[in-house]
Structures are given as structure tokens and as C-alpha cells.
Amino acid sequence: xxxxxxxxxxxxxxxxxxxxxxxxxxxxxxxxxxxxxxxxxxxxxxxxxxxxxxxxxxxxxxxxxxxxxxxxxxxxxxxxxxxxxxxxxxxxxxxxxxxxxxxxxxxxxxxxxxxxxxxxxxxxxxxxxxxxxxxxxxxxxxxxxxxxxxxxxxxxxxxxxxxxxxxxxxxxxxxxxxxxxxxxxxxxxxxxxxxxxxxxxxxxxxxxxxxxxxxxxxxxxxxxxxxxxxxxxxxxxxxxxxxxxxxxxxxxxxxxxxxxxxxxxxxxxxxxxxxxxxxxxxxxxxxxxxxxxxxxxxxxxxxxxxxxxxxxxxxxxxxxxxxxxxxxxxxxxxxxxxxxxxxxxxxxxxxxxxxxxxxxxxxxxxxxxxxxxxxxxxxxxxxxxxxxxxxxxxxxxxxxxxxxxxxxxxxxxxxxxx
Numbered sequence: 100x101x102x103x104x105x106x107x108x109x110x111x112x113x114x115x116x117x118x119x120x121x122x123x124x125x126x127x128x129x130x131x132x133x134x135x136x137x138x139x140x141x142x143x144x145x146x147x148x149x150x151x152x153x154x155x156x157x158x159x160x161x162x163x164x165x166x167x168x169x170x171x172x173x174x175x176x177x178x179x180x181x182x183x184x185x186x187x188x189x190x191x192x193x194x195x196x197x198x199x200x201x202x203x204x205x206x207x208x209x210x211x212x213x214x215x216x217x218x219x220x221x222x223x224x225x226x227x228x229x230x231x232x233x234x235x236x237x238x239x240x241x242x243x244x245x246x247x248x249x250x251x252x253x254x255x256x257x258x259x260x261x262x263x264x265x266x267x268x269x270x271x272x273x274x275x276x277x278x279x280x281x282x283x284x285x286x287x288x289x290x291x292x293x294x295x296x297x298x299x300x301x302x303x304x305x306x307x308x309x310x311x312x313x314x315x316x317x318x319x320x321x322x323x324x325x326x327x328x329x330x331x332x333x334x335x336x337x338x339x340x341x342x343x344x345x346x347x348x349x350x351x352x353x354x355x356x357x358x359x360x361x362x363x364x365x366x367x368x369x370x371x372x373x374x375x376x377x378x379x380x381x382x383x384x385x386x387x388x389x390x391x392x393x394x395x396x397x398x399x400x401x402x403x404x405x406x407x408x409x410x411x412x413x414x415x416x417x418x419x420x421x422x423x424x425x426x427x428x429x430x431x432x433x434x435x436x437x438x439x440x441x442x443x444x445x446x447x448x449x450x451x452x453x454x455x456x457x458x459x460x461x462x463x464x465x466x467x468x469x470x471x472x473x474x475x476x477x478x479x480x481x482x483x484x485x486x487x488x489x490x491x492x493x494x495x496x497x498x499x500x501x502x503x504x505x506x507x508x509x510x511x512x513x514x515x516x517x
Contacts, residue, residue, distance in 0.1 A: 108398045109187035111424040116190075119500040122493075129508060129517050136186055138162040142232040144210065146225045149218050156225060160208040160233045162242050163189035166510035167197055169240055170206035171448060173247025173276075174229075174258075178213040184398070185209045188247075191419055192448070194503035195441035199480050201452045206242050208233070214249045226254045227261040234265040239272040239459070245451050246276040248321065248397070252288075256281060272458035275451035284454035285466035287447070290473060292326035292395075294446015295417045296334045297477040299391065302438055303335075305485060308412060314389040316341040316411070318348075318381060319396030320370055323417050323444070327393055328357050337391065341384050344370050345396075348384045351376030386410060394421030401426050409435060416440035431494045439496035441503070442484055449476050 113134045120130040144156040159182055162170040172192040175185070185207045193205025210229055214222055230237075237244060246255055259274040259281065271282035279285070286293070303310050315337045317324050324342070331337040338354040346369045349355065356375055363373040371378060385392065385405060392411035394400045398420035401409065406426040414430070414437040416422060422430070422437065430437055453469055456462075488498035511517050 106399045106402060106423050107183055107187075108420045109183045109190065111420065112187050112190045114424045115496065115500050116504060118497055119504050122491075122497070122501050123505055123508070125504075125508065126517075129511070132511070132517065133164070133504060133507065136161050136163045136189060137165060138236070139182075139186075140233055140236050141182070142229070144225065144228045144232060146221065146228055148221055156210055156212050158208070158210040158229050158232065159185045160206065160236060160242070160244075161185050161189040162206045162236075163204065164193045164507060165204035165242075166507050166514060166516065167204050168202040169238075170204040170242040171196060171201075171245065171275075171451065172206035172208065173245045174208035174210070174250050174254075175247040176210050176212055176214045176249030176254075178211060180209045180211055187398075188419055191441050193507065194500060195445050195448055197506040198441060198484070198499055198503040199445050199449060199476060200506065201448065203243075203448075203452065206244075207247070208244055209247075212249075222254070223257050226250075226257045230258045230261040231265060234262055237262070237273065238266075239270060239455075243272070243451075243455065244274050245447070251322075252276055252278055252283070272455050275454045276447075277454070282454070282458045284450055284457060284469060285464060286469040286473065287450045287454060288322075289326035289330065290450035291323050291444050291447035292330055292417060293334070293470070294449060294473055294477045295323075295327060295393075295415060295443045296330055297446070297474050298438055298443050298481045299413070299415050300335060301478050301481045301485070302413060302415070302436065303391075306413060306436055308390055310390075311336040313337045313391060314352075315339045315391045315393060316384050316387045316389045317393045317395055317417075318343050318384055318400055318421075319394070319418060320344040320364055321396070324393070324395035325361060325364075327395055327417050328355075329361070332357075340389065341376075341379065341387055342370055343379070343381045343384045343396075347371050348379045348381060349373055349376040350379045350384070350387070391415060393417050396421070399423055401430075403429060406430055406433075411435070414438070416443050419444065427494070427496060431496075437495065438481075439494075439499055442481065442495060442499045445480075446473060446477060449473055 189207035196203040277283040395417040
């Protein structure tokens with residue numbers, strides 16, 4: 100099992116906001132606004148199952164802050180997701196978009212369900228019913244959903260189509276992460292992982308880490324973790340020696356055969372029993388002596404319970420909220436470099452923004468153009484954050500929050516909200 104705790108991610112996010120509010124000398128009323136969502140939609144979704152019975156699902160859509168533009172954020176399908184999780188992820192999307200100066204605010208959605216237990220027909224009916232319920236709260240100029248944990252490009256297709264049916268007009272830019280045939284963008288599938296490696300390359304240069312044959316351990320083998328592993332060698336020359344999923348992990352000091360591991364995972368549903376290395380637990384993976392540790396699974400993987408055991412030379416948060424606020428402070432004091440989530444994993448929303456631009460202009464960019472713009476956007480933003488962190492002798496996370504929060508506050512002031 101993944102090392103999880105009952106630590107509230109939203110409280111951790113608010114704590115970081117409080118820290119940068121002190122740095123920015125924000126008035127208490129402004130700080131209070133930044134720590135609450137602007138709109139929440141809670142819905143009940145009745146769905147007829149394949150056996151003919153109707154089952155009720157609970158869903159959410161939370162629009163955290165739209166000062167900088169229409170809100171943007173994924174829709175998570177997970178059996179244990181809570182409204183507090185969604186609030187936290189919506190807040191992170193707000194700071195992520197602001198940090199990268201995208202003309203977007205932050206939002207997040209979720210359905211409490213286990214998509215692995217649903218048939219294709221049930222999944223489609225659930226997806227369409229969810230969009231039908233929230234259709235009047237979203238739109239290209241209001242709120243733009245995208246895929247997240249448990250959802251995918253096919254689900255986005257159904258959702259976009261259902262929105263078009265409800266509003267009665269073509270509106271492909273209502274949702275991103277779509278197939279290329281209906282307005283999707285080149286490079287979107289691995290954008291989060293690719294963007295993360297662009298940032299890691301810059302950070303490694305600052306830290307004097309030679310990425311050629313550097314060892315990498317990745318917690319999580321979903322879309323982000325898998326692509327992070329597959330891109331590690333081609334982009335940076337790194338050697339991935341350990342990977343895990345929710346059931347456990349596998350370690351091979353000589354480097355894992357990623358093609359065979361991916362095939363095994365697709366066939367069996369897990370990286371276990373692959374015969375490609377020694378089986379390890381998620382706890383053991385996090386504590387490996389590696390150059391780069393990539394937590395790419397769910398939240399709260401590194402807490403004060405295991406922070407002292409972390410031996411990686413660099414931690415790159417490809418997932419959202421894998422390190423708690425207390426553990427983050429501890430690791431910074433210990434001198435362990437850490438690239439925060441909303442700086443490291445923004446590649447997905449950056450390319451989603453490119454997708455919106457292409458849709459609105461009835462345009463299609465070639466992959467080289469998308470990747471070139473992605474690299475420039477990620478590296479320029481990292482450089483800005485790193486320079487502030489060095490100048491003020493603060494962590495990358497604190498610097499990133501200060502830049503992002505200041506951007507949102509400026510927009511709120513210019514709009515006359517505060």
C-alpha cells in the first residue's frame with residue numbers, strides 16, 4: 100500500500116499561503132479570501148448500472164479563484180477522494196496557473212467511484228451524467244475541466260460531447276485533454292512528466308548533479324509516473340532503478356527494463372511478479388539512496404514519520420501534495436533540495452492552455468512547436484523561482500508560492516475585489 104496518512108492536504112496548502120502572506124505583508128482580509136474557494140458545486144449522480152439497478156454517486160466541482168481568468172482543473176475518479184482533497188487540488192491549480200502566468204484560475208472536480216469496477220457503459224453514463232449536472236457551471240469562459248487521476252482522454256471525449264448536447268452548439272474548448280480528432284493538442288499525453296524533466300534538468304544544473312546515468316526512483320506508475328520513467332533516459336540519460344504502484348515496487352540497480360515492465364503492468368495490473376528485479380515496498384522505495392526521487396502517486400507520501408529516512412539528493416514532486424508541510428520544512432532545514440509540485444508538474448496545464456488557444460483559433464500546432472513552447476515556459480518559470488529562492492534564502496516552494504499569490508492578489512486588486 101502507498102504510505103498514506105490522514106493529514107489534510109488543504110490545511111497544508113493553506114499553511115503555505117499563510118507563510119507567503121507574511122512575506123508579502125498581505126492584509127488579513129486578503130489572506131482570508133485566498134484560503135477559501137469562491138464556488139463549490141456538490142451533486143448527486145444517479146446512474147443506471149448494467150444490472151438494471153440505479154446507483155447514486157457523489158460528485159464535486161470546486162472553482163477556487165477566477166481572478167486571473169476562467170478556472171481550469173482536472174476531474175478525479177477515485178473511491179477515496181474527499182471534498183477537502185478537491186479544495187486542496189483546486190487551490191494548487193490556482194497557484195500553478197498564476198505561477199506560470201497563464202490567464203486562468205484554478206478549479207478541480209471529482210466523482211467518488213472506483214472506475215476499475217465500472218463497465219465501459221457504466222463509466223460513460225456516469226461521465227455524461229456528471230457533466231449534465233454541472234453544465235451550467237462550466238464553459239470556455241467560465242471553467243474548463245480536464246483529465247486527472249482515474250479519468251482519461253476517452254472520458255474527456257464523452258464529457259465534451261455531453262456538454263455540446265446540453266448547450267446546443269459546438270464548444271470543443273470547454274474541455275482539454277481530448278483526442279487529436281476533436282481538438283486535442285499534440286504532446287498532451289506526457290506533458291506533465293516531460294515538463295517535470297525540463298525543470299529537473301535546470302535544478303540538477305544548479306545543484307551540480309550530473310544526470311547522465313543518475314539513479315531515479317519513481318513512486319507511482321500511473322500516467323505521470325509511467326511517462327516520467329519512459330522519458331528519464333531519452334531526455335536526461337538517467338537510469339530508473341525502482342518503480343512502484345499501489346501494490347508494491349520493483350528494484351533493479353542496473354536499471355529496469357521499462358518496456359517489459361510497462362507490458363507486465365498492462366497485462367497484470369501491477370509491477371509485482373515481473374521478474375525484472377527485487378520486489379520492495381513503497382516505504383523502501385522512498386528511502387532508497389538515489390540521485391532523484393520522484394513521488395508521482397497520491398498525496399502525503401512523505402511525512403514526519405519517514406522524512407528523516409529520505410536519502411535522495413533531489414526530490415521532484417511530479418504528483419500533487421506528496422510531501423506534507425511539516426516534512427517539507429524538515430527536509431529544507433536538513434538541506435534536501437525539493438522541487439514543489441505546482442512548479443514541477445505544471446506541464447499538463449501549460450499544454451492544456453495551448454490546447455485552448457488552438458481550439459479558439461481553429462488552429463493545430465505541430466508537436467515540435469508545442470514541446471518547444473513547453474520547454475521555454477517551464478525553464479523560464481523555474482529560473483524565476485530559483486533566483487528568488489537564492490536571493491531571499493528561502494525554499495523553492497516558498498518562493499513559488501510568493502510569486503503565484505502575488506500574481507493573484509494583483510489581479511484581485513486590479514479588478515476592484517479588494
